[in-house]
Amino acid sequence: MLDIVLMVIHVIVCLVLIASILLQSGKAAGLSGSIAGGAETFFGKKKGLDPLLTKVTTISAIVFIITSLALAIV
Numbered sequence: 001m002l003d004i005v006l007m008v009i010h011v012i013v014c015l016v017l018i019a020s021i022l023l024q025s026g027k028a029a030g031l032s033g034s035i036a037g038g039a040e041t042f043f044g045k046k047k048g049l050d051p052l053l054t055k056v057t058t059i060s061a062i063v064f065i066i067t068s069l070a071l072a073i074v
Contacts, residue, residue, distance in 0.1 A: 003074045010067040017060040024053045 025048075 003071065006067055006071050006074060010064070010071060013060050013063045013067060017057065017064055020053050020057040020060060023049070024057070025050060
């Protein structure tokens with residue numbers, strides 16, 4: 001019973017992790033990214049969903065590792 005619950009949580013976390021990684025914007029945007037990169041250091045880049053997606057990715061990665069270890073033990 002516990003293994004089924006862990007497996008369902010694991011699959012949900014996997015889907016959230018994949019979606020949050022794919023929705024993030026790329027770090028290098030070619031030449032325009034290198035030109036705008038200097039301005040971002042002065043004015044900051046924290047706009048839109050990027051900070052939220054970073055937090056979601058971090059939390060889901062931690063939960064993914066925990067559920068993977070729990071499934072390996074069970």
